[in-house]
Amino acid sequence: MKLKAKLLEIQAGGRRIAILDNETASFLGVHSSDRVKITYKQERLNAIVNIASNFPRNYIGLYEEISRKLGIESGENVEVQPAETPDSLSYVQAKIDGKRLRENEVKTIVQDVVERHLSDVELSSFVTALYIHGISMEEVEALSKAMVETGCTLTLDEKQILDKHSVGGIPGDKTTILIVPIVAAAGLVIPKTSSRAITSPAGTADRVETLCPVDLSVEEIKEVVNKTNGCMVWGGALELAPADDLFIQVEYPLAIDPLLLPSIMSKKKAIGTTHLVLDIPTGRGAKIKTMGEARALGQDFIDLGKRLGIEVQSAVTFGEQPLGYAIGPALEAREALSAIMGDGPADLKDKATSIAGILLEMVGIKNGKQIAQSLLKAGKAERKLREIIEAQGGNAKIKPEDIGFGDKKAEIATRIEGRVLWINNKSIAQVAREAGAPKEKGAGVILKTKLGEYVKKGGVLFEIYGERDTKMEAAIELANSLEPIGLSKKPEERMLMDRVPTRIVHKKTFMLER
């Protein structure tokens, strides 16, 4: 039937949604969530119907995603007909019923996700079904490939392209800022793309951004890598696996992460990675809790890598506390810069050279860790970092003290004396976020003690930095209500861990970082 277009002049977040009133929908024989085919001149597209009770009859409301695509003006007529549901929806339904999906079925789903033919309700149900039923390795492979095929790729004319990735889960993990220069200084190519923080106080892109620009185009990335062997850029705008961003939009509110493997590996495949070390921080307060889980996940990545033509090794790393002392974009960048200049925390340097060492050994270089250590000690990694900073448009001569941070500071001291028994990764991350990280780049936390150290009564456990008073107050309040760092004079006399019912209800926190 013919309907008049009413342009809504607002976006639906990329979704293709059309609004009908009850009567018009009923006349067309469509319900809320059904599809309609909209034809205007030569253009034709499918949209998902929402019903608004106060909408004028014989009109169709079009969000900008649709009106732009059709090139239509307000008040013009369109032809609207009920459309069939896409095939992908029947595959989604098959997955809900616990069936394994075939490669072409997975591909159809991913294509329809990218083309916005599936609604949020359908996408949410699909992701939930994947989470509950699990995904076979064949499905993971098909998902990874489909996610690469529906996105952009980076093509470097190199035989070996190295990469590292962390599944995330511990605050302060600024290892990339050391690994990329070490590997590049060894003459190997490592075009590192990173994400910004979603639920953490800092993503690698947030950290690096305090040193130099990270929002580079594909052509600019190629130039930087050709010049320096490496780069540290934000991958978000490169459209490497756009399906993943759409999956994340429903995974985030649900706090589930069933697409971890294809999400990470599709992005690696899209930039042409041949050798990858996957860092799996493991510990009670990390994303991965036990060695068993870590080994299983590591093996899954190796298996998937084989199917995709990427050689993978997994590094299970100590994840019981934050890495180094600094948490928050600017504070971490300072610490990383200090470390590459020779100072800085031992755990950060050990982890960076261990992972860089594995990468070197994967391409045939013996004694990888020692070589990584010597590249660091000899200042070659530092020179490489400065080359990369300059190539990306930053100041090559930057010193740690040039990196500004929040001018407001608070100290959290201990009321008891004792040895540090545990540091709660999530609580530390929450305090840093409450203080304003990652949005306020200078906000964050500096630990003044680490596991096993002895702190006297009144000693400072950590400092909070921020840029705004209200946020500082909230962060201090949170720091005092949580117990981010636990001490005991005699650990053997602190056996009670918790009680049920609990005194305080701890909110489930979810780490969605890839």
Added chain:
Amino acid sequence: MKLKAKLLEIQAGGRRIAILDNETASFLGVHSSDRVKITYKQERLNAIVNIASNFPRNYIGLYEEISRKLGIESGENVEVQPAETPDSLSYVQAKIDGKRLRENEVKTIVQDVVERHLSDVELSSFVTALYIHGISMEEVEALSKAMVETGCTLTLDEKQILDKHSVGGIPGDKTTILIVPIVAAAGLVIPKTSSRAITSPAGTADRVETLCPVDLSVEEIKEVVNKTNGCMVWGGALELAPADDLFIQVEYPLAIDPLLLPSIMSKKKAIGTTHLVLDIPTGRGAKIKTMGEARALGQDFIDLGKRLGIEVQSAVTFGEQPLGYAIGPALEAREALSAIMGDGPADLKDKATSIAGILLEMVGIKNGKQIAQSLLKAGKAERKLREIIEAQGGNAKIKPEDIGFGDKKAEIATRIEGRVLWINNKSIAQVAREAGAPKEKGAGVILKTKLGEYVKKGGVLFEIYGERDTKMEAAIELANSLEPIGLSKKPEERMLMDRVPTRIVHKKTFMLER
């Protein structure tokens, strides 16, 4: 932070959604799908954030659901802060993880569904998790009670309130129009609320509407029941279990129906039902396929009834073909009226008196079916029907021929001769819908043969009725491409049922009728 309200002048289908641009959201520290607390003068509410890339900075876009509730004008300032996720979301997450939910957890979820504190993504994931993991009887009970508590109720001053319900699945099931008058004629109270069709060619409310008005208020219903002992009204506007309507909005696109039990039983409890017969049409083309499934479902309803204080008996009925000959609102009403006047199909009358008989026996009347039959034969049921029609505002003297139907007619004939081996319920329903039912009340199908009958070559299998040529053409095309009625001269010589790969891909059709 303070933001300027921009009123969007459109509804979001009841959802409380606020629009922010990227920068403003990032400054607030909220992502798409996070919640914000909006304060305006004395009013405060929580909304779910959508991010639109072209939205003006420092504005918040408010759909009408929010702006009306706040009583705000465009351009006024509101205070916006990140809000915590509701507790119900952590219970949804627990269900995704396969945990059983406690009564208070279920209640919190249902309350938040009704108050629109959960997004479509969250609701979809919850319904999917219920479908995959299953629901315990404790959870079903808690869901039913919570759905009653969050809705309106009908309070009749009666000790015994009888009711019948069909889980649906076969076209032409107009039994209610006979049962209600029979039971009411026996002096028992039966205030029947029905739904309109969602995926079928006719719901009971659609059928009855061709006899008299069905959209009555609670007060009007009480009046009708006080006067006649019965009623046949549309339950949709009574808000008996509003959570159910919101669940259906996500169940429908997903074609899953995990809330069947609480959905039906909460509405029964809300009108005070004490005795219920549940009709479970069973057959290959019905919703319930096997006797085993039917018995299990029937027992579930009985168990749930005990928990809710409703005495339930389940009737497993023959569901291998449509009931009677007529399919479509007006055609079915004609057939039901004829049947109650003495004519009409035997299967309809047998089913109606069987179910009415069980109801009578449940309240202590012996030989229920015989009494039901005699009430029908003696014309008492007819007189009662006419009383109800009049009380609801219809014409008490209505004759079958007064009920108009589509003036366009097509006959579908058979090219082969033989006995009717099967009638495909879904195909018949699809043809009737394609012809315009239920929206066009006069559209539908009249069967000219039933299972086991012999049809000569060229004999008419069924007629299609409609009100519009285009729809008639589509229905005829569909009727010819499907094979709604299968014949064979020698059934023993038609052994091949299907082949893989199939010649025609049959779309999965989903019956969401309660």
